[in-house]
Amino acid sequence: xxxxxxxxxxxxxxxxxxxxxxxxxxxxxxxxxxxxxxxxxxxxxxxxxxxxxxxxxxxxxxxxxxxxxxxxxxxxxxxxxxxxxxxxxxxxxxxxxxxxxxxxxxxxxxxxxxxxxxxxxxxxxxxxxxxxxxxxxxxxxxxxxxxxxxxxxxxxxxxxxxxxxxxxxxxxxxxxxxxxxxxxxxxxxxxxxxxxxxxxxxxxxxxxxx
Amino acid sequence: xxxxxxxxxxxxxxxxxxxxxxxxxxxxxxxxxxxxxxxxxxxxxxxxxxxxxxxxxxxxxxxxxxxxxxxxxxxxxxxxxxxxxxxxxxxxxxxxxxxxxxxxxxxxxxxxxxxxxxxx
Numbered sequence: 001x002x003x004x005x006x007x008x009x010x011x012x013x014x015x016x017x018x019x020x021x022x023x024x025x026x027x028x029x030x031x032x033x034x035x036x037x038x039x040x041x042x043x044x045x046x047x048x049x050x051x052x053x054x055x056x057x058x059x060x061x062x063x064x065x066x067x068x069x070x071x072x073x074x075x076x077x078x079x080x081x082x083x084x085x086x087x088x089x090x091x092x093x094x095x096x097x098x099x100x101x102x103x104x105x106x107x108x109x110x111x112x113x114x115x116x117x118x119x120x121x122x123x124x125x126x127x128x129x130x131x132x133x134x135x136x137x138x139x140x141x142x143x144x145x146x147x148x149x150x151x152x153x154x155x156x157x158x159x160x161x162x163x164x165x166x167x168x169x170x171x172x173x174x175x176x177x178x179x180x181x182x183x184x185x186x187x188x189x190x191x192x193x194x195x196x197x198x199x200x201x202x203x204x205x206x207x208x209x210x
Numbered sequence: 211x212x213x214x215x216x217x218x219x220x221x222x223x224x225x226x227x228x229x230x231x232x233x234x235x236x237x238x239x240x241x242x243x244x245x246x247x248x249x250x251x252x253x254x255x256x257x258x259x260x261x262x263x264x265x266x267x268x269x270x271x272x273x274x275x276x277x278x279x280x281x282x283x284x285x286x287x288x289x290x291x292x293x294x295x296x297x298x299x300x301x302x303x304x305x306x307x308x309x310x311x312x313x314x315x316x317x318x319x320x321x322x323x324x325x326x327x328x329x330x
Contacts, residue, residue, distance in 0.1 A: 011268075014245065014294050018264065021246045021291070045263025053269055061276045 011054070019044060229262070229270040231313060234306040237280060237298040244293035245271060271296055279305045 022040035027033060041047075077084040236251045237243060243251070248271075249264040274280045279302035287293040298306070 010294075013292065014268070015265075017244070017287070017291050017293050018246045018249075021287070021289075022264070024289075043264055045265040047265060050265040050268060054272055057269070057272055057276070 011051075015044075015047065228313070229266060230274055231306070231309045233267065233270045233274060233296075234279060234298060234302055234309070237296060238303070238306055242283075242285075242295040242297040244287060244295050246287075246293070248296070274302065277301070277305070 019037075019040050022043055023033070023036040026036035026039045031039060077087070232252055233248055236248050240247070240251060245264075245267050249262075249267050252262065252267075271280065271282075275282060275296075278299060280296045280298055282294050282296050284292060285295045
């Protein structure tokens with residue numbers, strides 16, 4: 001766009017110069033400045049049409065050049081079959097590799113898990129006092145249904161999804177579509193951690209949607 | 211007015227094919243020149259028989275430039291005005307020789323045709 005405007009201004013300047021020289025000429029022949037300018041315009045012809053013609057020429061020349069370049073490219077490729085094959089193979093490998101990598105990255109990193117509200121999935125971390133290990137575990141006793149321990153966490157919807165390779169240790173496992181709305185999950189740090197810390201269970205908890 | 215416009219179109223139609231050749235030949239004969247100078251030269255040589263809209267010179271100049279037959283460069287004109295000077299390239303010399311040759315053949319053919327018509 002910029003170059004085109006510059007080109008146009010360039011041409012405007014050129015035309016202005018031409019007009020000025022023409023009017024000077026007519027002026028020196030005895031015309032008044034006004035008459036000279038009119039005569040110059042008449043002599044020069046329709047400027048708008050000229051500009052349009054030039055514009056069309058530039059477009060058609062650009063298209064022609066593009067077409068020529070394309071044909072030339074195809075001719076070169078047809079003539080050098082080995083080169084063409086290498087180029088095509090290189091492109092194919094490049095595109096293929098990129099597609100493969102993107103597919104993996106997309107599935108592993110970019111796209112969310114295929115569950116409703118998957119962005120709200122959390123992993124509970126706890127430290128087992130029995131072995132001191134820290135990990136995404138859910139010791140059994142900290143889940144109480146309707147328990148009386150001091151509540152530190154707000155009610156959670158708890159679903160243990162088979163598809164996340166976790167099994168529900170209490171009650172039934174929730175399918176992704178359903179959830180235990182009534183399940184109150186209380187967590188107390190003072191609660192003794194017991195159970196089998198060597199058998200940690202990954203658990204997915206979904207917080208209540210605000 | 212409309213009659214004038216009609217005449218104008220006819221004039222440029224006739225000129226269009228030959229204008230490139232005239233511009234090339236002018237640049238070949240006189241060296242680097244601006245559009246105004248080219249228009250003056252054509253006017254002078256044609257003894258005002260050909261009255262062209264001088265703007266069309268710039269169409270020819272653009273066409274020749276795109277073909278690589280001429281190049282353009284900004285410079286100062288005689289009265290110290292900034293003007294674009296066009297000069298013929300080697301490619302332009304070749305084109306000029308070719309087109310001059312074509313032109314001679316065509317005009318010779320037409321001349322012969324007209325003479326035959328006259329004789330009959």
